[in-house]
Amino acid sequence: MVRFTDRDRLRVVTLDRPERRNALRPADLDALEAAVTGAAAADVPVVYLRGAGSAFCAGADLDVVASLSNPEAFARHGQRVANAIETTDCVVIAGVDGAARGGGVELALACDLRIATPEATFAEPGVRLGLFGAWGGTVRLPRVMREGDALDFALSGRTIDAEEALRTGLVSRVEPDPLAVAESLATNEPDALEVVKARMRDRRGREEQETAEAAAFGELVRAHAADIAADRD
Template sequence: MSYDNLLYEVAGPLALITLNRPRKLNAISLATVDDLHAAIAAAGDDPVVRVIALTGAGDKAFAAGSDLGEVVERDLGKALEPIVQGIAERLERCPKPTIAAINGICFGGGLEIALGCDLRVAGKSARFATPEGKLGIIPGGGATQRLPRLVGRAWALDMLLTGEPIDAERALQIGLVTRLVEDVELLPTVRRLAAHLASFAPLVPRYMKAMVHAGMEGSLAAGLALEKFAQAGLCETADKKEGLAAFLEKRPPNWTGR
């Protein structure tokens, strides 16, 4: 599978999508957005793939933000389109676990794509910022909504209003990332994490993601009711029976996805 702005690799259960514009610090162009939609959809449809990860080419950046050369020409009509928002939403709605493997700069639209992933693993050189205010605009890829839901209102406002970068240690402290590793261990860690996630029944991540994303939008009572219905559905699957049998028989389970 070939893309102009991405590298796409499937190894074992992991589809690794690499933003491949290192000379521009992997800035997100409109063409890159199109490639990302296609690559995430392809990985989502591939039965071999169980986990999807995104990273950036080179050692300087995950993604430095949107391609500012294109932003200059973006009028009101184009600005209202869900450009990076659409990528983050696709990642959230994807039935498979998604991981942002964050190397170096993760600013603006790059951060907003990472916010759409289920898990964020960072190398120690990673830095994070929402600098759009310095350009006379605000984030338009979801940061004003996803960031406070993830790290809380206070830290979100600090990042959004000041536009100042935070380092990987601070990102770990506030919950922006959940794992922090040496830079050279970033992709090996993600591959090990993907293998672990792939050891679960295929329906489990899909249900987990649906419960969290849908539940966060409603009341606690509604979310708990939804959880019970989801659990009841999973209890009727062949994989549930296989999982219990494998546990009792002290053997690895043989999942079928049914």
């Protein structure tokens, strides 16, 4: 089950299946995608993703995985949702409190920021079952962590704590209240947030990126000229 509430400039999306550590079934993936991508249509610039109870997300529901007749389609399903999180115009922040495992790590990787509490832990334990993270995990993990750290994390299946996650780049910050970080970020200008995310996520060549960067900067200056002048004074 996935639920959300909207506040001023902020949508809080909660994975709400605490009895299964928020493990995700196909319907949950669809609901998550709709909740996150729907924020942009509702003019909500920041999305905060969290888990109910003592875990962030245990990943895919293993009862579902064990019964799959088309595992490739299930992998593609998770990839689509992760891609939707990564490419939505909204800034998406994962607030990780407690365990993030497997697909839960992969969903967090698709977010723009990962803010962990001191109690957060992370693992890709699928290798112990003959599996691996196929919701874009092998693509994003070495982009976010150093490649050597990413390989160690994914191949060992070991659990790392918040401090190691911070040291290796898996999380952006360790904070006692990740929601407060999201609330603070949501006070920034929505169009500037959207532009910064789009430019940082641009995978084109340098010249194309710099051209787009200059054009976006010009648009923002023209849109906020009065505010810029007032702040200078």
